[in-house]
Amino acid sequence: MDSEAPAAVFLCRTEDLQPGHPRGFRVASDLSLVALRTAAGIRLYRNRCPHAGFELNWLPDRFLDHSGRYLHCQVHGALFAPESGRCLAGPCAGKGLEPVPHQERDGGLYLLPEPGAALLH
Numbered sequence: 001m002d003s004e005a006p007a008a009v010f011l012c013r014t015e016d017l018q019p020g021h022p023r024g025f026r027v028a029s030d031l032s033l034v035a036l037r038t039a040a041g042i043r044l045y046r047n048r049c050p051h052a053g054f055e056l057n058w059l060p061d062r063f064l065d066h067s068g069r070y071l072h073c074q075v076h077g078a079l080f081a082p083e084s085g086r087c088l089a090g091p092c093a094g095k096g097l098e099p100v101p102h103q104e105r106d107g108g109l110y111l112l113p114e115p116g117a118a119l120l121h
């Protein structure tokens with residue numbers, strides 16, 4: 001029965017997430033993620049801007065604004081707080097990036113299946 005349950009997906013070694021260097025992961029054709037290490041720990045968000053649904057980055061692993069402090073949507077310029085994903089400026093102010101369930105264990109970062117949701121197929 002549980003053999004049908006989706007398994008956690010290994011994304012990367014946690015030591016490969018360095019401050020100021022977010023990483024992108026395409027887990028499925030319709031699921032792109034961005035992971036980053038912040039002062040408050042590792043964060044994992046769906047790579048989808050809440051304004052119009054575009055992926056934040058145009059180039060691989062290029063998620064930060066020029067200051068290097070904020071996640072940046074390169075389509076219309078929204079800025080997001082790395083620790084919370086909350087939009088601080090731009091057309092989606094007041095909304096935020098969608099946090100994604102994850103786990104750090106054995107030196108790895110894993111995407112966890114959402115209970116009752118179809119995040120992982």
Ligand code: FES
Pocket residue numbers: 049050051052053054073074075076077078090091092
């Ligand atoms: S799609 Fe991101 S700011 Fe418009």
